[in-house]
Amino acid sequence: MGRIYNFYPGPAALPLSVLQKAQEALFDFRGMGAGVMEISHRSAEFESVLLSAQQRLKRLLGLDPSTHILFIQGGARLQFAMVPMNFLQTAAAYIETGNWSEGAIKEARRVGETRVIGSSADRQYAYIPSFDKSQLRGDEDYLHITTNNTIYGAQWHSIPDTGKIPLVADMSSDIASRPHDYNRYDLIYAGAQKNLGPAGVTVVLVKDSFAQKANRSDKLSPMLRYQTYIDKNSLYNTPPVWSIFMLDLVLEWLEDEGGLAEIGARNQKKAEMLYRFCDERPDFYKGCIDRPDRSLMNITLRLPTEDLEKKLVAEAKQAGFLGLKGHKLSGGIRISNYNAIPVEAAEKLAGFLDEFARKNA
Ligand SMILES: *Cc1c(COP(=O)(O)O)cnc(C)c1O
Numbered sequence: 605m606g607r608i609y610n611f612y613p614g615p616a617a618l619p620l621s622v623l624q625k626a627q628e629a630l631f632d633f634r635g636m637g638a639g640v641m642e643i644s645h646r647s648a649e650f651e652s653v654l655l656s657a658q659q660r661l662k663r664l665l666g667l668d669p670s671t672h673i674l675f676i677q678g679g680a681r682l683q684f685a686m687v688p689m690n691f692l693q694t695a696a697a698y699i700e701t702g703n704w705s706e707g708a709i710k711e712a713r714r715v716g717e718t719r720v721i722g723s724s725a726d727r728q729y730a731y732i733p734s735f736d737k738s739q740l741r742g743d744e745d746y747l748h749i750t751t752n753n754t755i756y757g758a759q760w761h762s763i764p765d766t767g768k769i770p771l772v773a774d775m776s777s778d779i780a781s782r783p784h785d786y787n788r789y790d791l792i793y794a795g796a797q798k799n800l801g802p803a804g805v806t807v808v809l810v811k812d813s814f815a816q817k818a819n820r821s822d823k824l825s826p827m828l829r830y831q832t833y834i835d836k837n838s839l840y841n842t843p844p845v846w847s848i849f850m851l852d853l854v855l856e857w858l859e860d861e862g863g864l865a866e867i868g869a870r871n872q873k874k875a876e877m878l879y880r881f882c883d884e885r886p887d888f889y890k891g892c893i894d895r896p897d898r899s900l901m902n903i904t905l906r907l908p909t910e911d912l913e914k915k916l917v918a919e920a921k922q923a924g925f926l927g928l929k930g931h932k933l934s935g936g937i938r939i940s941n942y943n944a945i946p947v948e949a950a951e952k953l954a955g956f957l958d959e960f961a962r963k964n965a
Pocket residue numbers: 614678679680681682704750752753754774775776777795798
């Protein structure tokens with residue numbers, strides 16, 4: 605079977621064992637004689653899949669029992685809009701750390717007063733701005749951060765202390781990648797296609813105390829109200845059954861692999877192998893991100909010339925490494941090191957990068 609090392613940033617690699625299980629369920633789900641995509645979302649069989657995915661998320665992330673676990677379509681980008689539509693009444697604070705947080709800020713501005721209280725735009729998002737709760741005025745409905753900057757490669761390694769102001773995070777590219785205090789956030793959203801499964805479902809984790817404050821006005825379409833998804837357990841309209849099924853399989857795989865402690869240690873180890881070049885060959889592989897803020901998930905590098913970057917991407921593809929071209933906004937090289945990337949893939953790629961530098965430096 606021709607599977608290669610896949611470092612695409614999203615949609616991204618899925619564990620082979622998950623794909624193999626999915627293949628069986630495509631034709632015959634649990635002996636029903638029909639595939640998982642062909643059965644009613646109201647059947648007991650599908651409801652058990654939905655419940656299982658919720659329970660696994662709760663266990664894996666150690667979520668407070670009051671957390672509602674919702675599955676919504678429309679990607680992280682719909683959450684950029686739903687968060688302010690549901691929660692922005694007085695004002696919202698945002699910290700801008702890249703293109704995705706910019707997108708979230710734009711949507712908030714459509715709804716109401718949006719205060720950008722920190723930004724790393726001055727240095728092409730190469731760091732995480734420092735935060736102190738004195739930057740908040742105290743009347744904000746929430747502070748929004750993007751925990752991992754998928755495009756430029758900076759990641760929050762601490763959780764901002766916002767005092768009484770609710771904390772909201774876009775965790776699309778680093779959810780479930782490390783042990784983390786997920787209960788410090790009032791709302792977390794994450795498109796599945798980086799670390800949790802295929803595109804088509806967005807996981808939303810919202811604490812009940814925060815959900816109580818959400819907009820329930822009839823003027824807002826029920827499809828855009830968190831309360832609808834809470835009341836109907838994400839079954840108000842037909843949910844993306846296949847994506848939720850795949851999410852459950854990926855979460856099962858994560859549990860079998862040893863949970864977040866094990867996967868976090870592995871991600872750390874892989875990232876160290878891949879950042880080594882910024883430290884050992886700084887004239888050839890230039891790290892883009894300030895060292896303390898380097899992302900464990902998306903490793904960005906610049907080479908001395910753009911021609912060398914193109915050459916690297918082309919030769920890597922020949923050698924069996926897919927998806928290393930940087931985002932069009934940032935250029936350069938990006939290695940996406942999500943949970944499903946095996947240690948062996950990172951080791952092999954590190955070997956390739958070493959050799960490429962020796963030949964071309
Ligand atoms: C990929 C990504 C998005 C966009 O997600 P869609 O599902 O395409 O809307 C938003 N935020 C972050 C941090 C991402 O990595």
